[in-house]
Amino acid sequence: MANYFSYVPEIDYVNRFPNAKIGEYNRAKNLFTRAKIRDDIFQDLSNFTKYSIVGDERPDNVSYAYYGDATYDWLVLLANNVVDVYSEWPMTQQSFDTFLLNKYGTYGEIDGVHHYESIKVTNSRGIKVLDAGLTVPSNFSVTYFDSGLGTEVIKTNITREITNRVFEDKLEDKKRNIYLLKKEYLNMITQDVKNVLKYKEGSTQYVSRTLKRVDNIRLYQ
Secondary structure, three states, X not given: OHHHHOOOOEEEEEOOOOOOOOOOEEEEEOOOOOOOOOHHHHOOHHHEEXXXXXXXXXXXXXHHHHHOOHHHHHHHHHHOOOOOHHHHOOOOXXXXXXXXXXXXXXXXXXXXXXXXXXXXXXXXXXXXXEOOOOEEOOOXXXXXXXXXXXXXXXXXXXXXXXXXXXXXXXXXXHHOEEEEEOHHHHHHHHHHHHHHHOOXXXXXXXXXXXXXXXXXXXXXX
């Protein structure tokens, strides 16, 4: 992310800490500014390629694996609208194990039943009657007329347990399927980000395209 933060403009705010001098300012990166990929590019899936996060890969690992440069980790996040990597990016195995224990309390509860799902049911002709993966009661059954047999059929024992561990693991797996902006757009997007993050003249707070000065931010009371 260091490369991205080099584009983020700065802001001077009044130093309100004890013993601060009158007219003294502190300077910081303005984290309220955020870049985005242009709509004409972002909304066209043909500009992206699918990628599956492997193991404990971080955004910088993914960036290096695809772009050959770890500093495009910010673009990996932008392309997937990831704002909070702690909740929107797959956890490491160690973090995941800790999360499970904190959430469910004991290893017994981790492997306890979260819910039940249906298994696929077909009739005698191989035609699907029921989809797999539907959330259903534990004693769920389905009744249907089997045209191949010419009779009504009642199917029971068509559910399977989904444990808390499996449920949470599925949620994590969904985060692993991401999109990456194709390499030919790197220079264009980098220039776009630089332009978008620059301040525009006209505000009383404007100092330069990379700096604003404000007097009304209370960071210390």
